[in-house]
Amino acid sequence: MNENIEQSIPDEYWKIDEDTKAAGFNMASDMLTCSLLRTLASAKRGSTFLEMGTGTGLSTAWILDGMDAASTLTSFDNNETVLSIARKHLGHDRRLQLVHSDGEAWLQQNADKKFDFIFADTWHGKYLLLNETIALLNPGGIYMVDDMLPQPNWPEGHAEKATQFVIDLENHPDLTLTKQNWSTGIIIAVKK
Ligand SMILES: C[S@@+](CC[C@H](N)C(=O)[O-])C[C@H]1O[C@@H](n2cnc3c(N)ncnc32)[C@H](O)[C@@H]1O
Numbered sequence: 570m571n572e573n574i575e576q577s578i579p580d581e582y583w584k585i586d587e588d589t590k591a592a593g594f595n596m597a598s599d600m601l602t603c604s605l606l607r608t609l610a611s612a613k614r615g616s617t618f619l620e621m622g623t624g625t626g627l628s629t630a631w632i633l634d635g636m637d638a639a640s641t642l643t644s645f646d647n648n649e650t651v652l653s654i655a656r657k658h659l660g661h662d663r664r665l666q667l668v669h670s671d672g673e674a675w676l677q678q679n680a681d682k683k684f685d686f687i688f689a690d691t692w693h694g695k696y697l698l699l700n701e702t703i704a705l706l707n708p709g710g711i712y713m714v715d716d717m718l719p720q721p722n723w724p725e726g727h728a729e730k731a732t733q734f735v736i737d738l739e740n741h742p743d744l745t746l747t748k749q750n751w752s753t754g755i756i757i758a759v760k761k
Pocket of ligand 1: 597
């Protein structure tokens with residue numbers, strides 16, 4: 570099967586991509602992952618979405634493209650430089666709240682919130698404070714991570730962390746999950 574993205578690409582994507590490259594930001598999710606995010610987002614109507622690790626807003630643009638008008642997306646990042654690119658291109662979207670925050674602080678301040686969809690794309694919510702993050706999911710809510718297949722830029726010791734993270738997810742009593750050797754390595758879990 571051809572893995573090219575045959576469907577429309579979100580309007581803002583290429584403009585963000587240009588600014589992303591100019592800023593030298595090289596941690597963006599790949600387009601296959603983004604396409605899956607959009608498809609899953611479109612399955613959740615009138616829902617609350619959380620993205621942990623906005624980057625420059627590339628994946629954010631795809632999630633927004635799948636969301637309906639009644640849904641909202643909160644996305645945080647601790648790097649104001651990359652966040653400002655997301656703000657420039659996506660800040661007009663009233664469904665989106667972009668937050669400049671450290672992941673740990675954000676989780677501490679928002680432990681009472683509930684979400685129907687979480688894309689965990691930074692340390693917190695994935696390698697750190699996983700249980701606190703899963704506690705934010707509503708029953709039936711989707712949790713997704715990428716970059717689970719070995720990546721050339723992984724520092725020494727990261728492969729072991731990734732292996733342990735997968736074990737933690739598999740053993741989590743509240744999750745039903747599927748691991749996919751596709752794109753950069755995707756895990757999708759749903760809260761029981
Ligand atoms: C993999 S990138 C996100 C990419 C983005 N989701 C995309 O697909 O384009 C991870 C992001 O996490 C952010 N980050 C790193 N440490 C963080 C922390 N302690 N708290 C919040 N964000 C953090 C980085 O600034 C970076 O933008």
